[in-house]
Amino acid sequence: MKSIKLASGYEMPVLGIGTWELTGEKCKKAVTTALKLGYTHIDTADYYHNHKEIGEVIKNFDRKKLFITTKVQGSDLDYDSVLKECNKALRELKTDYIDLYLIHWPNLSIPLEETLKALKKLVDDKKVRSIGISNFTIKRMKEAIKKSKLPISVNQVEYHPYLNQEELLNSCKENKVVLTAYSPLARGDILDDKLLKEIAKKYNKTVSQVVLRWLVQKGTIVIPKASSETHIKENMDIFSWKISGKDMEKINSIRKKERIVDLEFVNFDD
Template identity: 45%
Template sequence: MLKNLQSTTTLYNGVEMPWIGLGVFKVQDGEEVVSSVKAALEVGYRSIDTAAIYGNEDGVGRAIAESNVPREELFITTKVWNAHHGFDSTLAAFDESMEKLGLDYLDLYLIHWPLPSKGQYVETWKALEKLYKDGRVRAIGVSNFKIHHLESIMANCEIKPMVNQVEYHPRFNQKELHDFCRKNEIQLEAWSPLMQGGLLNESALVEIANKYNKSTAQIIIRWDLQTGVVTIPKSTKPHRIAENVDIFDFELSQEDMDKINALNQDKRMFADPDEFNKI
């Protein structure tokens, strides 16, 4: 399952999704994102995760176009932003993202947040269903959705999400949500797996890292994969981009997995999806 950087998990619709991708949140459009994506592709990454609100889809598209990697080997994700919830506006937002990315089809399209104040995520999801049925995207999913948001989609729509991308790290392992997603064949994906660097000096993780002669970042990313969670660590530094995925030559023991699990505090570092209403 976890042999190398090209190892994949199979979504319930049969699409293969890489276990590791490069996240480009807060990576500046232009040379910074272009060089970051190119560095990742050269190392062997095949999954790139962006979003309309990141403002760097143009740069991601340029890096893809300038790389020598065949399109069919890539797995590209982007997301519809809160301002574009609703059926027609979601379809228009998708077209705009595709133009910026310069792609004929997308691998994964996500609703970025449920945006409860607007109450349109079910309608937005139906737009994603249309894009999926029309063959414009290979898989559809959500981001930052809690169990009750997922249940609402499953009760009112034809297709259930294939992926749920959420805040997930050793301090916030979302066990109940993870169990729900596993039971319903929804692949959980971690954003901010390193808690924006906030866990890199955690003593328990440093101790485990020393044991395996790895960095704490590598330990956390390996923990993600061994818990069955897709992960998209972000970096703009080529040596870090490479280091983050040098994790296929060891396996964490159950004892060490338990120690990492024990770090959970059920505390979000970022916004609660029930309260986040930024447009």
């Protein structure tokens, strides 16, 4: 599996399985299928309520070969809560470290320094390997970079052809922050796009594969959520072929601004 080196020094697999709305047996089945097929990266969060299921699955695989991202909720960003929530995640995931621990969304009522201090303590205690943020705008990301004693390795944000956040991606690159594209398939909204369908036909691929390949070629990590084996498998075929520069530009020029994930507690204009 192709990976990207993070500012922390650790390698992060470019493709991961998203797990939002996957709980219970459905979650176990999807994650087991993905790992058996060769995925090595799982994206979860305290908010998804599926740590226990994922813990049940990963205990059957070689932990050293896996990359687990989880997130602490924006409501739990005071120093003690971050430590408590991380310990809970470790227990539930049945693991002794988290590869990447993200602040799920910013909370302006808790000083960022306090949260970052707690994340550093978790890294010092070897409970977390790399730290990062999610749903942070350029301004908030720069603030986090400035205030953190450790590198901010990742910013996980919504990114797909209908929300092509190039300015944010460029700012991430300038600051050595890797961007993880969440909802990379716009939860299915891009599947019927005329231009994407034409490009997919040209490369003899599906629209999902074209979109994931476009993202990977732009330098992002992708974490499509899929529950069916067909989709999980299909989303892996994004590495052995390329989209031409001209077709990349065509996709870049889709000028739709469609945010799928509306987090009422985040101001994306700030």
